[in-house]
Amino acid sequence: xTTSPQYDFGIAYNRMTAPEILAEKAARNGERxxxxxxxxxxxxxxxxxxxxxxxYANSLLLRGIRKGAHIAVMMANxxxxxxxxxxxxxxxxxxVPINLAARGxxxxxxxxxxxxxxxxxxxxxxxxxxxxxxxxxxxxxxITDVAALASGSRVAPGI
Numbered sequence: 174x175t176t177s178p179q180y181d182f183g184i185a186y187n188r189m190t191a192p193e194i195l196a197e198k199a200a201r202n203g204e205r206x207x208x209x210x211x212x213x214x215x216x217x218x219x220x221x222x223x224x225x226x227x228x229y230a231n232s233l234l235l236r237g238i239r240k241g242a243h244i245a246v247m248m249a250n251x252x253x254x255x256x257x258x259x260x261x262x263x264x265x266x267x268x269v270p271i272n273l274a275a276r277g278x279x280x281x282x283x284x285x286x287x288x289x290x291x292x293x294x295x296x297x298x299x300x301x302x303x304x305x306x307x308x309x310x311x312x313x314x315x316i317t318d319v320a321a322l323a324s325g326s327r328v329a330p331g332i
Contacts, residue, residue: 192263196329199223210252217252222259224327229260232325236316238291240265245284245292245312247271247302253319257293260322263330276301281308293319 186194198207202219209216217225238244244266248254261268269287271280273295280301284292291314294302299317306312316322 190262191259192329195219195223195226195259195263208252208255215252222256225323226256226259226263227327227329228325229256229322230263230325230330231328232322233260233264233266233316234330235325236291236314238264238266241267242290243267243269243288245269245271245287245289245294247273247275247292247294247298248319249273249295257319257322273298277305278308281305284309284312290314291316293317295319 184197189197199219199222204218204220206216207219207222238261242264244261246254246257246261246268247270248257258268258270269283269289271283271292275283283289284302284305285308288311289309290311292302292312293316296317299315302315
C-alpha cells in the first residue's frame, strides 16, 4: 500500500477554506499574475483575484445568495466564470456547473435535480433556460448581468 507524499508548505492548507487560501495567497503573492486569459490577453494578479471575487460575492449577497444555496453556473470559459465560482465559494454556496450544450429536458433535469434556486448564465444562453424553467420549480432567480457583480464592495464578505 502506498501513501501520497506529505508536503510542508509552512501553512496548514488542509485546515483552511478556499476563501482563506485565496486571501493568504493574495497577501503572500500580491501582484504576481495568477490568471491570464489567452483569447484577449487579460491578466489578473492574486490580489486582483481576491478583490474582484470579494466584489462578486458581496453583489451576490445583495441579491439574496446565501450559504448552502445551490446556484447553477452556465457560462462560457472566461475569467468572469472563475470569479463567479470563487465568489460562490466565499459565500459557502454550492456551485452547480451546467454544460453550455445542455438543452431541453436534460437542462431541466440538471436544474431540478441540482436543487437550483438561482442561476448565473451568459446572456446568449437565457433562451435555453427560459424554455425549461417550468421543469425547475425552485429556480426563482436568473442572473445575467455578470459585469454588474464587479461593482460590489471589495471587502471580504461577512457571512
